[in-house]
Each structure stands twice: as C-alpha cells, then as structure tokens.
Amino acid sequence: MHDLILKKLKERFAESILEVAEFRKEPTIVVRKEYIIRICRFLKDDPEFSFNFLSDLCAVDWPERKPRFEVVYNLYSISKNHRVRLKVRVDDGESVPSVTSVWSTADWHEREAFDMFGIKFEGHPDLRRILMSEDWEGHPLRKDFPLTKEEVMFNYNKDRPPRIMK
Amino acid sequence: MIPFIIITLIKILVVFVVFLLMIAYLTWLERKLLGHFQVRLGPMRVGPHGLLQPFADGIKLLFKEELVPANVNRFIYNLAPILVFIPALIIMAVIPFGDRITILGQKVDLVISDFNMGILYVFAITSLGVYGLVLAGWSSNNKYSLLGGLRSSAQMISYEVSLALSLIGVLMIAGSLSLVEIVKAQDKFFNWFIFRQPLGFLLYLVCIIAEINRAPFDLPEAENELVAGYYTEYSSMKFAMFFLGEYGSMINAGALATTLFLGGWQGPFLPPVVWFLIKLCAFLFLYIWLRATLPRFRYDQLMNFGWKVLLPLALLNILITGVVILL
Amino acid sequence: MVPLSSYLILSAVLFTIGVLGVLVRRNILIMFMSIELMLNAVNLALVAFSREFGAVDAQVFVFLVMTVAAAEAAVGLAIIICLFRNRKSVNVDDLNLMKW
Amino acid sequence: MNVEILKKTEKPETETMILNMGPHHPSTHGVLRVILELDGETIVKATPDIGFLHTGIEKTMENKTYNQVIPLTDRMDYVASLSNNLAYLLAVEKLLDIQAPPKAEFVRVILTELTRIASHLWWVGTHAHDIGAMTVLLYAVREREKLLDIFELVSGQRMMTSYFRIGGLAKDIPEEFEPKVREVLKTFPDKIEDYENLLTKNRIWLNRTVGVGTISAEDAIDLGVSGPVLRACGAEWDIRKSNPYSGYDEFAFDIPTGKNGDVYDRYLVRLEEMRQSLRIVNQALDGIPEGDFVERVPGVVLPPKEEVLSNIEALIFQFKLVVEGLSLHRITQR
C-alpha cells in the first residue's frame, strides 16, 4: 500500500515530495508545506486510500535544524485500515496551511501546536491558545523552554524560597 | 374560652417542637437510608449511629459566617428564606393527627384547628410557598440561582394545577373540605381513598413530589445542573432555613397524603397518633427510596409531563369519579 | 360587628391608592399592579355588602372579578413582554407608537 | 461551527443569557469550562475552553529515561492507567523491536480489559450521577473497588500501577491473582444486570438519553472520534480487531455498535463492551502460558535483583540503565 501511495503521489505531486522514509513498516513522507492541503485532500478523497481519519497532528522541535519545526500528520483510513505519516517542515515565524478544511478535527490539534510550539496555521478559523491561558508567554514545548519549574524542597533548602527555574 | 386558648397554645407548641424534631431526624433518616440503599453505613460516629448528626449540623450552621453577595437587594435576599420556612410550618395547623381525646375532663381534638375548609387552606399556603424560591433565586444576583428560581416557580405552579385536580375526586366522595371529615369518611380499611381513588393517589404522589422539589423532579436545585439552584448563594442559617423548609414540606406532603388517602390516624390496636406517624414515615421512606433509584427529568420533559400527561389524567379521574358517584 | 361603612371606607381608600398609582407612576408594571389593587378594593366592598345583605350573589361577582383579573394579568403581562422585547423599556411614555 | 450558528440568527438575540459553566462545576468532573448561551432552558451555543487540567506531561517526559516515563503515562488518563501504559510500551517496544513474552501479553490483555471495565464503570456511574441517579455511581464504584483490589494485588498500587514495563511486566503475577479475577468474572455479570434494571428501560433514563447528543458516523470520523463513541455512531471499528496487538487476534469477542450515535447508544455500547471484556478475560485467564514474565533484553530491562547483588556485570548494567536510560544504539544495530 505504501508503494502505491508513493507512486500516486509522485504522479500527481512530483515536485512536492522532499523525502521518503520507512521505519518499522511505518511509511513517512516529507512534503513541501505549500502542497499539504492538496495532498491531504487527495489522500482523503481518493477512493483507493480514503484517509478519512486524522488520528494525530503534532509538531516536533529540532532546535539545531533549519527549518526548525516539523509538523507531523498521522493519517489513518478507518474503512481501508492503513496508515501513512506526512511531515512538513517549517521555520520559526513561518506558517503552515491549515488542514481544517479537510478534517474538522485538525482544528484543535492545530491550536495545540500553535499553543505549544508557536507554529502559525494559515487559514485556521480560530487560532487561539487552547491549553494555556491567553496571557501566557512563551511556547512551552519548544526545546529552549525551561524543563523544570522549581527546586525540590529538602531540609537544606527548606527555609529559603524555592528557586524558580526560568 | 381561656382553657380553649391554653389547650390550643399547648397543641401549637407540641406540634411545633415535634415538627422541628421530625425535620431534624428526617435529614438523619435520609442520610442513613440513602447510605443503606447504597450498601454503606451513613452517619455513624456522631453519637450512636450518628443520632446526634442533625444537632451537629445545626450548631455548625449557626456558627458559620454569613456571606451576603455584593449588589443584592438585601431586603428580599433576607426575606426569601423566611418565606420558604413559614408556609412549611403553618400547614401543620390543619392536619389532624388523632381523634378527639379527653384529658383532665377537657375534650381535646388532636388537630390545632379543625378548619372547615382545611384543604383550601393547605392549597392557599402551598401556593404562597413558591415566593421564597422565586425571590431567593432572583435576589441572589447569580445566574444559576435565577435559573433555579425560574424553574421552581414554573414547576410548582404547573404541578399545583394537577395536584388540586387530583384531589377533587377525594373531595367529591368525602363531600367535605374539612380534613377531619375526610379522615372520618375513611372509617374502614377498604374505604381508604387509596383504594377508592387509585388514579387520584398516583397523580397526587407524582404531583406532590414535583411540588416539594424532590427527586426525580428536583430540577430547581439539581446539583449537577444548577450547582445548588435558588440557594446557591445562601450560607449559614439562611441556608439552613431553606433546608428546614424543604424537609418540612416533605413532612407536610406525607401528612397530607396520610390524611387524604391512607385513612389518617385510623388503624387497629395502636394509638391513633402512632398510626399517623407510621403512615407518615412510610411516605417519607418512599420519597427517599425514589431519590435513591430514579434519574432526574429534563426541564422541558417535566413541563410536558405535567401539562400533557398529568393534567388530562387528573381531569379523567374527576370524570370517572363523577360518573361513579352519579351511578 | 364592624359596620359596613368601615369596610366601604377602607375599600374606597384602597381604590384611591390604586388610582393614584396609575396616575403617578410611569412604570407599566406598577401601573398594572395598581389596577389589581383597585380590583381588590372593589372585591372587598362586594364581600362586605354580601355579608350585610346575607346574599351570596355579591360573592359570585367577586369570583367573576377574580377570573377576569386572572385573564387580564395573563394577557396584560404578555403585552408587556412584547412591548419590552421591542422597545427595551417599561416606561409608558416610551410606548407612543401604535405599530412598529 | 460556532461561528455559523451566530450568523444564522440574523439579529443578535438579546434574550439569550450567557452562562459560564465551569471551570469548576459539579458535573464537569475534572475541569472544563463551557461558555453557554442559553435561550431559556435551551442551549443555543456552547464554546468549550479546555486546558484547566493541562499538566505538561510531554515537557516533563523530555528529560526522563524511557523507564521513568511509565509512571507519567499512568497519570494521563487516570481512570484507565494500565491502558495508557500499554499504549506507550507498545510504541517503545516497536521502537526497540522487541516483543513481550506470551505470558506477559496474556496478563497485559487481562489487566487492560479489567481496566476497560473499570473505566466504563466510571463512565456509567458518573453519567448516571449527572442525570440524577446517584446510586448507580455508588454501585459502580463498589464494583470498581474489586478491580482496584486486583491491581493492588499485582502491582502494589490501586490506581497508578506502573505494572507494565518495557519488555513485559514489573513482577510476576502472584498466586492469588487467578482466583481473584475468577471471582470478578463470576459476580460481575449480575452487577451489569443491576445497572440494566436500574437504567436501561427506565422511562426517565430513556427520555434523558435517547436522541441526545447525536453524532453521525461521518461526523464522528471527521472529528476524529474513536472508541465507544465512534462505535455507538454505527462504525464497526475497533483497534483490537483492525490492528491487533498483544495477541488480541487470538480471542473471540464481538464489537458492539449502536445505531443512532446518541447518548443512549453510547451507554449500551459501553455496557456490552464490559460483557465482551469479561469474555476476553475469561479466555485469557484460561490460557495463561508458562514462562518468563519479561523479555530479558540486556540494556533494556533491569537484571534480576539476585544477579545485581552477586554479579558485577549485572550491577554495571543496572547502573547504566538507571542512570543513562536504555541504550538506543540497539535500534541502529538492527
């Protein structure tokens, strides 16, 4: 199935595919972000694939890479029972086209990715923070965000105020 | 004249004290019974089997800080609990709980006042009971309270109609509005109106549960929907008064049912007052049992049920009773 | 026995207060309540007469007055709700249009 | 979707009331804020606001070893902690390309199915409580206690068991495990019967649930709904059938589905799933194979305690594994 997907995608969107990988029988296709909506719609609408279920949309931060972020789309077809993983790369400050028009469920996932990583999604109907409060500063899942909040209290430091890690 | 006044005062005092004690122990009974319905124990540690629990609750509430929310109309906010509590208290005045007895040569009716239109009095007072809830909801300046108040007023007014109509059958057979006369009309076991008016009894049961805001009709204070309904903002003694009023009307409803359908104080062997209490307790048990079992109605369903099912049935009941009496 | 005249005077006083309410206030709800007050005053007079003459006819009239009052309240309040919905006011002076 | 509704009402309705439900409200169980727009008693619009229970688990996981993450997965969905463990461990095991031994797989199936029952019980109980039938919650919790006893027996904790480990289980199952599970298997069907008697045919319950919250199968899939809710919408899809793991393909069980996708169907689906879970547990319990409870891959699984105390090599493994975490070069080797 993986090969078929790849073949068809190469036929239709030859210029869009950047990289293809397979690990533990899980296919991953890295595509250009400009094409993501078209590819997603194609994968959803094509009766052979019918990826009607967006099981997850998330982001990964690679601080040393350029472009810095990867947005990962995990697609699943409930009727055909097969999966594919799409990735697009995006740098800090850039935006990715939103796939809410393809799957409604992408709405909250994209909000979460925005909240946690600061990736903007173009064409999203209501891109607000979802988990943190509106006045929160920073994007906590970026790798440069501090890991811990404060020191654990023990006897040697019980009287001084906890050091806030920032 | 003077002995009459003294006897009446004593009767009022005794009924008042017993009524308050019954309210207190009704809360205990409910907690205990609910516990056992749910295979647990209920209050155990405050006194033997938690018998002192109501007093602990009362004292605690008395010594709790009283919060009045900002921007409320204080006059109405303070008036509302009183308006709930007083009607519940004074309905007891016409409920007969025993036959005429002779104490120290004085003939004493075991009812505070044998008012010849007792049942109308009861209706009049219950129709006033709704004000407390509405005003509490409105004056608390809280949306949950307001919703609770609106719900309760609509619910009580709607069900009052069916409630009154469900009792017409009883009044038609008894031919009197006096509660004592109604009890006397049920002199034999099979003359109890529960047997002569089964449909009426069922309707009464449903309507009165709605009227006193008990499960499954406890929408005005449904914890899972409206936090605590109309008394969300009340604390301390004012809250306690809502509580007392509510449980008081539970007892009233039971007492009324006993009087109207279960032959009042009448029964063999035991003294009349004891019979009265037994029947009353059976009713209270029923309320708690229903609460332990049934889910809650939704508001629109409740209204539909009241107007589209209960009202026609009540009218039907009157029709049947009328036909039977004519024949 | 309290004479009939006392009841009638009380009734007259209440009626006058009702009239005053209608004249003085502009809040349509309170004006409406004043009307109810007037009806009540009349009821009192009727009941007092009924006892004085030992006839229940007057009580039948009270009964009918109450029915009318109930009907009036239902319709009147519905009108008020309608008005408020359209004008956002319960002040009679704002209700100066026959149709909108 | 909310935007659409607002557009449909042509002029802004002034008679609607904005009601802020939550973040703390008796029926939000946990914390959820919903901004409701009410027209009388009818909800015209509901805007959820989540994140009041956002725990930052992902951030905390960033500097933990693979083993240390297991207790965190317990706390993600705390009414079904073992299932969360399993999901995480399957991913890690796939990453390392190792396979838990059959005995561990059977125990995993038994425990996750019991967890499913516990979780569904919680759903039924709290749902009934929200609708006003408080007693069902108490009964459901009572039955759940029996399951918690089993979890405590095998792992030492009632809820946050951390019992599943990479490559198998933390410890072997104790002797009393089987009789205890058998007892649950024996008594539990009657309890489900009790819930059915209390709720299923009850007029009030039917009124409150039938036709409420209906979702069509297409919408459900589009919205990414899975699990019992999806099945209640009529889609016959279960991950245990479509992508069997931990040997689920060896057990016979049915996928219950609903028709209308309303709350009532979800309720029925969950009740039926509890019965099916019992069926699976029954089969698994009969067939627990002999053997080790963990695949002892060096560098991934802690060596046995006796070896650590006696063998210096095992001690070094222990140190490396605890301090550095499992060695990822295994992955590149294969």
Next chain:
Amino acid sequence: MTETDENMEYLIFSIMAIVATVCAILVISHRNPVVSALFLIATMVSLAILFLALNAPFLAAIQIIVYAGAIMVLFLFVIMLLNLRKDEFGPERRKAQRFFAVLFGFLFLILLATAIDVGLSSFGQREVAAESLSPAGVENLAQVLFTEFLFPFELASVLLLIAIVGAIVMAKRKL
C-alpha cells in the same frame, strides 16, 4: 355572637385595615417593582383575612390561591424575566404632576366617601338578615354559581380560554 368575638372582629379589622393601607401605599411608592409586588401580595393577604372576618372563607382561600398564588407569581415572573436595571425604568413623573395627582386623588376619595355616606343613609336603619350570620359556605356559593349565574360562569371560562390563547400568541416569538 359573643362580645369577645365582636371585639376580635374590631381588632382584626383595624390591624388589617392599617396593614392593607400601608402596604398599598408602598406598592405605588416603592421604586423596585419586585418589592412593590411583594407589598401587593401583603395587601392581598390582609384582604383575604378580612374576607374571613366577613364570613367568606371560600373567597379568602380563592383570593390567596388565585391572586397571591398565581397572578402575582406571574407578575414576579415577568419582572424577573425582564430583569430590569435602574436605568431601564425611565424617568418618573414630574413633581407638579405628582402633586396634582395626589390632590385629585384626595378629592376623589372625598367624593367616594360622600357617595358611601349618601348611599348608606338611603338604606335607612335596617334589620340585619338572620342568615347572613351563618357562614356562607361553599355549598351556598356553588348553588348560586351553577344555577342562577351559570351563564356568566361559562362565559368566564371562555374568557380564560381566550386569555390563554392570546397570551401564548403574544408571548411566543415565533409560532
């Protein structure tokens, strides 16, 4: 009728008359419509007690059930539904208007009192009918209502029906 009963009636009358008058004045003078409604209820209850004193217990009960229990709840309901703020009441009448209103009200009261005086004196001294002292029970009222006044009674029921229909038509936004 014994003397104590007579005294009792005087006592009840005077108390209730004062309560009713004071409450009625508060109805029209209080700013907050909810409080006004509450005082109107108080007036009605005191009138109901006067009805009791006037041997009309059925009417007293009906007064409370219908007026206080239903009509006024409806009033309160509407007030709560509108949930008026202070600024929505609008300006009240001017001082001069009020003064003249009170003046004419007073004159109206004098007029009424004169009418009562004239009317009562025209009856002359008359013997109080004996049956008037017997309680006007429900039976008597029902007897009259369902025979002599059957037509008005039925008319009243039609009126109520029309009122219900009218109220629903008006209050419902879209049918």
Next chain:
Amino acid sequence: MGLEEHLGDGILFTTLEKAVNWARKSSVWPFGFGLACCAIEMICTFASRFDLARFGMEVTRASPRQADLMIVSGRVSTKMAPVVRQLYEQMPEPKWVIAMGACASTGGVFNNYAIVQGVDKIVPVDIYVPGCPPRPEQLIEGIIKLHKKIEKESLKKKREL
C-alpha cells in the same frame, strides 16, 4: 464569622467553644471539588467501601457558600489556580483545606511550567496528605487529623491570609 463575635468571655464561653468545635468537627461538609487523579480516589472515599458519611461528611455541597472543607484533589494548573483561589474565598469562615496527594501538595512529579508547585502557594493548607494518589484510608486519616485540629481551634481567632 457568625454568632460568636457577639459573645463575651468566660466559663460559659469555653463550654460553648467546646460544643461548637464538636459540632464543626462532626459535620464538616466538603466542597464537591475534584481536579484530577486524586478526585477519583476521593470519590472512592465517599463511596460505599470507605464511606466518609460515617463522619457526617457525605453532604458534598456543590456551592462553595455552604461548604466547610475544600479537598484539593489533584494537580492545580496555572490556568486553574485563580479559580481555586476564588472558590476558596467564596467559602464562608470557618473553612479548611486539605491538599490531597503529591501534586496538590508540592506539584509532585509534574515539576513543570503548567502546574502550580503546591496549592499552598494560593490557599492556606491545613493538612497535607501524601501519596499519588493517596489511598482512601490515607485521606480519611488526614481528615481525622483535621478533626483533631478543629477541636483545638479557638472560636475568636480569625485565620490569616
């Protein structure tokens, strides 16, 4: 506070104090307030097997106005913290707080940006119950400790913060 502010000192007062403390101890109505994992164990404590009702405590009030005890059960996120504080302030005096479990007491394992490191940073805590989540017995034990604390409290003294 309630009535007690109008009372004088004296022997009568100490007797009253004892009685009132007994009443307060015997009817601690908890606020129906659950946050996360510990809330599940808290409900288990209310349920049949452990039954907090024995202490007169099953009357969970949904409205803070009628509650005496707030059991902070579970992690408090920074987004939730102002709400917790507000709910605490809506409760009338006397009021008590139990921090149930590691997360509510100190933040527990979730030492990160999202979680308040101990609810005592926003509300005064009377009893800390360790455990993650604590067993129902552990919570009951904490409540018994709280009862002992209530018994010793003075009627006149107001609590700070």
Next chain:
Amino acid sequence: MFYVLKTIFWAIPRGLSVTFKYLLTKPITVRYPEKRLVLSDRYRGLHYLTRNEDGKEKCVCCGLCAAACPSGCIYMEPAENEFGERYAKVYEINELRCIFCGYCQEACPKEAIFLGKEYEFSNDRREKLIYNKEELLKNGQQM
C-alpha cells in the same frame, strides 16, 4: 404505546426492587480507623532504610535511587567513614513529592531502600514530610 407503558410501570418498579435488594444486604463499608483492609504484599507505602545484621545501614549512597526517581524527591550527600566506606551523610526523601512508583526500590543494588506498608503519615506542615535518614531508618525498625 405498550412499550412506553412498560418502561414506566415495569421498569421503574424493577429499578426500585434493585435498590431495595441492596437496602437489605449488609453494607460493605470498612470502618477504617477501627478496622483496616489487608494490604497487598506489594503495597508501596512510606519508605524505609534497612540495616545489616550487624546494625550498619546498608545504603552506600550510590545515588541510583535518586537517579531512578521520576520526581527527583531523593537527596543524598556521600561521605566516608573511618574505614573508608562510603555512606550517606545526608539522606532525605521528600514524601510529598514522592509518587510511590517504587523505582528506587527496584534500582537499589544493595537492597537498602524499600517501600513499606505504612500509609498514615499525613501532616499539617510541609517540612515535616521531608524524612531524613534517621527517620527512614526508624521506619525500617518498625517494619
């Protein structure tokens, strides 16, 4: 219609009969402070440190437990005694941070730390729930 009537007049009494059945059964409540449940052998409660047969503490302050701990609630400072043996000069566990996962017990190469069965240690002070070495050792003696 028949179905509707059945759901009212048949189902509701059945529900009532279920609750009534349980009214008559014995409550399952464990009356906790007086009676206790039997804990599982594997129960993970309050920590304790153990000693050798000759009374020396087993812990050599290797730091594995602290490294294994997901919540970082173990703190220790090593020192050497007069025989040149490592021991923990300071050994503290913040029981409020602890999530009782049992990883320290699994990691310990000396069988020095265990999770006991004690669970009644709530307190009104945060600081009192930081257990130092002496207290932990004392817990071990009580086991």
